[in-house]
Amino acid sequence: MLMGLFDAAAFRTAHSALTGLSRRQEAIASNIANVDTRGYARKEVSFEDALRAQISDDAGSSGGAQGEVTMETTDARHIGGGGPEAGAAGIAGSGTRPRDVVASRNDGNTVGVDEEMTMLVDTQLRYQALSQSLGTRISTLRTVIRGQ
Amino acid sequence: MGLFESLRISASGLSAQRMRMDIVANNVANLNTTRGVDGQPYRRQSVTFREQTGGSAFSDVLGLARGGGADTPAGVEVAGVHADTSAPRKVHNPSHPDADENGDIFLPNIDMVTEMTDLVGANRAYQASVTVLNATKAIAQSAISIGRNG
Numbered sequence: 681m682l683m684g685l686f687d688a689a690a691f692r693t694a695h696s697a698l699t700g701l702s703r704r705q706e707a708i709a710s711n712i713a714n715v716d717t718r719g720y721a722r723k724e725v726s727f728e729d730a731l732r733a734q735i736s737d738d739a740g741s742s743g744g745a746q747g748e749v750t751m752e753t754t755d756a757r758h759i760g761g762g763g764p765e766a767g768a769a770g771i772a773g774s775g776t777r778p779r780d781v782v783a784s785r786n787d788g789n790t791v792g793v794d795e796e797m798t799m800l801v802d803t804q805l806r807y808q809a810l811s812q813s814l815g816t817r818i819s820t821l822r823t824v825i826r827g828q
Numbered sequence: 829m830g831l832f833e834s835l836r837i838s839a840s841g842l843s844a845q846r847m848r849m850d851i852v853a854n855n856v857a858n859l860n861t862t863r864g865v866d867g868q869p870y871r872r873q874s875v876t877f878r879e880q881t882g883g884s885a886f887s888d889v890l891g892l893a894r895g896g897g898a899d900t901p902a903g904v905e906v907a908g909v910h911a912d913t914s915a916p917r918k919v920h921n922p923s924h925p926d927a928d929e930n931g932d933i934f935l936p937n938i939d940m941v942t943e944m945t946d947l948v949g950a951n952r953a954y955q956a957s958v959t960v961l962n963a964t965k966a967i968a969q970s971a972i973s974i975g976r977n978g
Binding site: 701705707708709713716723800803804807 | 876966
């Protein structure tokens with residue numbers, strides 16, 4: 681019961697998601713800053729798949745205290761990770777990559793400001809929702825510890 | 829450092845766009861300058877940007893060592909300020925002190941419409957970076973307040 685309350689996997693998942701979202705925020709900042717840079721390729725961060733894999737790994741090993749998190753290596757340059765600490769690192773390193781699209785502008789820049797702004801609001805709301813729910817969870821724990 | 833890096837990137841966008849505005853201001857201010865620094869009519873200047881290549885953070889160095897290239901978002905910087913090499917405008921004005929023997933003066937190759945559109949572009953790009961900066965700030969504040977109350 682107590683172990684269920686101090687569920688490390690939930691915290692780890694939230695931590696990973698927050699890390700991924702802050703990486704996405706970084707990519708958006710870079711895209712907007714480079715809105716007038718000739719030939720700039722828009723950066724995109726996708727971490728949802730890695731996160732999903734991590735969650736299912738956690739669920740698969742729910743009998744144990746902590747789930748093993750491993751990183752899939754699909755490229756020779758990837759570093760295969762493992763162990764419970766690898767989750768956040770896996771998210772932090774997950775694909776920031778230039779997107780393969782044909783530039784619609786003469787200068788070869790693939791940034792669309794409207795798209796970035798939508799992404800910005802999306803990221804911001806997700807981050808705030810997640811940090812709020814994490815705060816709620818922590819305050820629940822605090823209530824349990826204080827016993828009031 | 830995730831969010832602080834975002835702030836730095838947005839700041840690089842702000843200073844790059846401010847530089848562009850400075851150049852536009854200089855061009856407009858020198859609209860009728862017949863004596864530039866070299867004695868010739870002032871030449872229109874334009875600014876070019878380039879993507880910053882990686883930082884000195886461990887992850888950037890590691891990424892480069894692994895041959896991944898600069899895939900970390902790294903902001904923007906001014907690549908250079910270039911003089912427009914197009915010909916100056918020739919205006920017939922014999923009473924002007926700088927008129928040549930034919931009574932012509934040469935005015936800078938500045939087109940007000942181009943400068944104004946450039947100014948609006950810089951303005952909007954600056955505002956976009958400010959928006960991102962504010963969003964990052966809001967995110968950082970919500971991160972700071974995790975587990976603060978209760």
